[in-house]
Structure formats: C-alpha cells, structure tokens
Amino acid sequence: MAEPTPGYELPLQLFAAFRAIIDAAHADLARHGHAGVKPLHGFVFQAIGARGTTAVELGARLGVSKQAAGKTIANLEKQGYVERAADPDDARRKLVRLTAKGLDVLAVSARSFDAVQARWAEAIGPERLAALHADLRTLAPGDHFRLDAPGWFGTDR
Amino acid sequence: MAEPTPGYELPLQLFAAFRAIIDAAHADLARHGHAGVKPLHGFVFQAIGARGTTAVELGARLGVSKQAAGKTIANLEKQGYVERAADPDDARRKLVRLTAKGLDVLAVSARSFDAVQARWAEAIGPERLAALHADLRTLAPGDHFRLDAPGWFGTDR
DNA sequence: CATGGTAGACAACCTGGTTTACTATATGGG
DNA sequence: CCCATATAGTAAACCAGGTTGTCTACCATG
Numbered sequence: 001m002a003e004p005t006p007g008y009e010l011p012l013q014l015f016a017a018f019r020a021i022i023d024a025a026h027a028d029l030a031r032h033g034h035a036g037v038k039p040l041h042g043f044v045f046q047a048i049g050a051r052g053t054t055a056v057e058l059g060a061r062l063g064v065s066k067q068a069a070g071k072t073i074a075n076l077e078k079q080g081y082v083e084r085a086a087d088p089d090d091a092r093r094k095l096v097r098l099t100a101k102g103l104d105v106l107a108v109s110a111r112s113f114d115a116v117q118a119r120w121a122e123a124i125g126p127e128r129l130a131a132l133h134a135d136l137r138t139l140a141p142g143d144h145f146r147l148d149a150p151g152w153f154g155t156d157r
Numbered sequence: 158m159a160e161p162t163p164g165y166e167l168p169l170q171l172f173a174a175f176r177a178i179i180d181a182a183h184a185d186l187a188r189h190g191h192a193g194v195k196p197l198h199g200f201v202f203q204a205i206g207a208r209g210t211t212a213v214e215l216g217a218r219l220g221v222s223k224q225a226a227g228k229t230i231a232n233l234e235k236q237g238y239v240e241r242a243a244d245p246d247d248a249r250r251k252l253v254r255l256t257a258k259g260l261d262v263l264a265v266s267a268r269s270f271d272a273v274q275a276r277w278a279e280a281i282g283p284e285r286l287a288a289l290h291a292d293l294r295t296l297a298p299g300d301h302f303r304l305d306a307p308g309w310f311g312t313d314r
Numbered sequence: 315c316a317t318g319g320t321a322g323a324c325a326a327c328c329t330g331g332t333t334t335a336c337t338a339t340a341t342g343g344g
Numbered sequence: 345c346c347c348a349t350a351t352a353g354t355a356a357a358c359c360a361g362g363t364t365g366t367c368t369a370c371c372a373t374g
Contacts (some may be wrong), residue, residue: 007270008203010277011182013290014175016297021168040330046165056352068331070353075330092339092352113164120167124292132292133170135281140173197361213321225362227322232361249321249370 025112032108034101036079044072045098045105048082052097081105182269189265191258193236201229202255202263205239209254238262 022039029037037045047053047061059069073096076082081102087093098106121129179196186194194202204210204218216226230253233239238259244250255263278286 007267007272007274010274010290011175011178011270013293013297014171014178017293018168018171018175020297021171025168054352055354064330065332066353067333067355071330087352090340090352094353110164113168115164117164117167120296124295128288128292131285132289133167135285135289136170136174138281139277140170140177211321212323221361222363223322224324224364228361244321247321247371251322 021113021116024116025109028112028115029105029108032104034105034108037081037105041072041076041081041105042109044076045081045102045109048096048098048102050098050103050106052095054087054093054096058096076102178270178273181273182266185269185272186262186265189261191262191265194238194262198233198238198262199266201233202238202259202266205253205255205259207255207260207263209252211244211250211253215253233259 022042025042026037026039029035043062044058047058053061055070055073056066058073059066062069073082073084077084080099082096083099084094084096087095117129124132179199182199183194183196186192200219201215204215210218212227212230213223215230216223219226230239230241234241237256239253240256241251241253244252274286281289
C-alpha cells in the first residue's frame with residue numbers, strides 16, 4: 001500500500017490548521033484597527049472574558065505567574081484594551097476588564113472564527129466539519145478550556 | 158437547533174489536539190533520557206533532518222534570523238544533540254548534523270507520533286482518522302512544511 | 315585580482331517569562 | 345479583639361530567545 005502517512009504529519013497538519021485560523025483572525029483584526037493584537041493576546045482576551053478577572057486569576061488560567069500576567073495586563077492597559085478598577089469588596093484586588101476596544105477585539109475575532117468555519121464547511125461539507133469537531137473532541141481531552149499555551153512551547157526549564 | 162459550535166472552539170480543539178500529540182511525544186522523550194528537549198526543539202530537529210543543514214538554511218526553514226538559528230544550534234550542541242563540522246567544499250559553511258543522540262530523539266519522536274496515531278485510529282476508527290487527515294490537508298494550505306512556528310506566536314511588533 | 319555577495323559570529327537591545335522579596339489587605343482562631 | 349497566616353498586587357534582578365547591526369572570512373564573477 002502507499003506508505004501510511006508518517007506520524008509527524010498529523011501534528012503539523014493540526015498546527016497548520018490552527019495557525020490558518022489564527023492568522024485569518026488576526027488579519028481581520030488588523031483590518032479593523034487592531035493591528036497591535038497578537039496571537040498570544042487572543043488567548044489573553046479569551047481568558048479575561050467579558051466579565052473581567054484579576055491578575056492572579058488570569059495567571060492561573062494562562063498558566064503563567066501572576067507577575068507575568070500583571071505585565072501583560074499593564075501592556076494591554078497601555079494599549080487601551082483593558083482597564084483596571086478597584087474591587088469594592090476587597091481592597092487588595094483590582095478588577096481587570098475589557099474596554100469597549102477590547103470587547104471589539106473579541107467581537108471581531110468571533111466573527112472571523114465563524115467566517116472561517118463557514119468557509120471550511122463549504123470546502124469539505126458540513127458533515128465532514130461536524131465529524132472533525134466531534135473527532136477532535138474525542139481525541140483531545142478538551143479539558144474545558146486549556147488556555148495555558150504561552151510559555152508551554154518555550155525553551156528549556 | 159442546538160447552538161452551532163461557537164467559532165472559537167475549533168481553533169482551541171485543533172490546538173488541544175496538536176498539543177496532546179506534542180506532549181505525548183515529549184513525555185516519551187523524557188522517559189528515554191531526553192528530558193532537556195522542548196517542543197520548540199522538535200521543530201528544530203525536524204528542520205535539521207537526518208541529512209544536516211547549515212545555520213542560514215535552518216534559519217530560513219524556521220523563519221527566524223540566522224543569528225537566532227545559530228544560538229539555537231549552539232545550545233543544542235552544548236547538550237550534545239548536534240555537532241558542527243567544516244564543509245570541505247566551502248570553508249565559510251559549517252555543517253550542522255544530528256549526533257547519534259539527536260537521531261535518537263528523531264527516532265523516539267517518530268515512534269511516539271506513530272503510537273498516538275495508532276491510538277487515535279483505534280478511538281475513532283481508521284476511516285475517520287483518514288478523513289481527518291484528508292480534510293486537514295484540504296483546509297490548511299499545508300505549504301510543504303511550515304516549520305516557522307517559533308516567533309510567530311510571539312508578542313508585539 | 316578586485317568587487318560584490320554569502321556564512322557565520324558577536325554585541326547591543328527588546329520582550330516576556332521566572333524567582334525572590336516586599337507591601338497592603340483579609341481572615342480566622344485563640 | 346488581635347495576632348498569625350494567607351492572598352493580591354508590584355517591583356527588581358535575571359534569563360532565554362528573538363531582532364538588528366556590524367564585522368570577518370571566504371567564495372565567485374567580471
């Protein structure tokens with residue numbers, strides 16, 4: 001038989017597909033005036049969510065230290081994507097929330113993702129896309145939401 | 158109908174699946190005495206390949222500067238995964254080749270990838286897995302081999 | 315043989331991560 | 345009621361890996 005696809009192809013394909021979506025989304029974002037937002041930030045925005053969060057919580061969700069989360073927040077704050085407010089119930093905490101600009105990023109991304117999905121449904125057919133969804137769900141433990149990608153790839157240590 | 162899967166799920170699933178494979182491979186690698194190898198390095202090893210390469214070429218394949226490639230090579234050399242030799246045909250070039258240890262990483266990874274694929278074939282059936290392969294190939298331009306992941310995720314700029 | 319291009323190395327700098335350490339505020343048991 | 349302990353946030357020092365710019369050695373071509 002023709003050689004079975006060598007094993008290393010699958011991860012590359014998965015990554016390429018992932019990357020294709022992300023790149024599409026960020027092209028859209030750039031077109032909508034959010035050129036400064038990078039893939040990494042997409043994870044951050046999702047982790048902050050519409051309801052807001054705190055530095056410690058964000059760090060936990062992202063799988064980085066609270067200090068790193070703090071730096072990222074400061075960065076995004078400077079760019080006007082998030083804002084910090086004191087928590088009336090706990091003077092230690094500072095609530096981090098997306099600004100209108102930040103929410104717009106979320107909205108644009110969502111539309112972009114949907115668009116990609118629609119294109120894909122057209123390309124391979126809705127059934128195949130549904131199967132892909134289902135299979136991925138089966139294969140990847142899909143722990144709720146693993147958004148702790150950032151450092152993971154990293155170097156040593 | 159039930160809500161259509163929100164668009165942001167697909168990239169997360171793809172990433173989760175990718176990550177599951179990579180993590181499995183690196184767990185295997187650690188078990189085989191290659192604990193120092195990180196996901197990023199997997200890309201590098203693939204890019205070097207069994208035939209060897211040079212810093213410039215490696216940089217091009219990885220999508221990073223030749224200097225960055227040089228640093229990575231130096232790092233891997235220190236760990237004993239690659240070795241540098243003068244090119245007899247061109248005194249400027251230095252051939253970078255995987256050592257036996259480096260080749261072992263490639264071999265272990267390959268086995269690991271195949272094992273994952275076999276498990277997945279069992280989980281969703283060979284036809285579904287083949288379909289997944291085929292669909293991903295359709296959806297992600299699959300430019301030959303895009304191994305330029307490293308910096309891409311990065312930060313601002 | 316002189317000129318222009320290429321391979322590699324080095325240095326300075328940037329970003330984002332980590333650890334360590336500190337301050338301010340909660341909280342809960344004696 | 346008060347102190348001990350834990351938690352939120354911040355800052356500093358350091359590290360890894362990326363970038364650009366510069367330099368040297370070597371090739372190749374006119």
